[in-house]
Amino acid sequence: MAELATFTFILIAIIAFSMMSAYRTTTIEDNGHEMQMEISRSFQNQCPNSVQGNSCDEYLKFLIGNDIKKCCLFLNNVTKQCQCTVIQRTHDKAQKNWAADEFARKSIHDAAQSLPNDCKLSVKDWRIEGPKG
Known part of the structure; x- marks a missing residue:
């Protein structure tokens, strides 16, 4: 016993x-x-590693103003708990695949960092890790 x-x-x-x-x-x-x-x-x-149709890929790849609307629409349809994770992963992918120099890395980092405010997400003061090379 x-x-x-x-x-x-x-x-x-x-x-x-x-x-x-x-x-x-x-x-x-x-x-x-x-x-x-x-x-x-x-x-x-549980946040998806790669999300099909991630419109933020295009925005961070080209940093074109019209693409931010699509990115924001996409992020607002992602669960609030996963928004920062998705932004971080998209940032890391953009840094790895499309940043040719320090200026591009900083531009991608700054654009990704401002997404919560630009898209009016609930987490506003979240800090992205980076810039990564």
């Missing part, structure tokens, strides 16, 4: 630990106020 209780205790501890480690705290600055939100790693992995 003691072995069963020990086994149950260990099993509960493992489950609790795995659930606790599946979360991370992200600090977002919103108009000078800091907010913390828990983001589940397993949920974050």
Whole structure:
């Protein structure tokens, strides 16, 4: 009986630990106020790696004003939890495939960084990683 209780205790501890480690705290600055939100790693992995018809690819590739409307429409149809992830992945792809020099890398980085504000997304002060080369 003691072995069963020990086994149950260990099993509960493992489950609790795995659930606790599946979360991370992200600090977002919103108009000078800091907010913390828990983001589940397993949920974050649900964001698509490559999204078919990602209109932001074209915008970050050519940086043409008309393409930003299509990009914003696309981002507003992506779940709010995945918007930053999709922007980051699109940014990284653009940096890798289309940035020929430092000026292009900076232009792509700046355009991707301004997408949350330009597209009126809910996360405004999110910072993109980069510029990457």
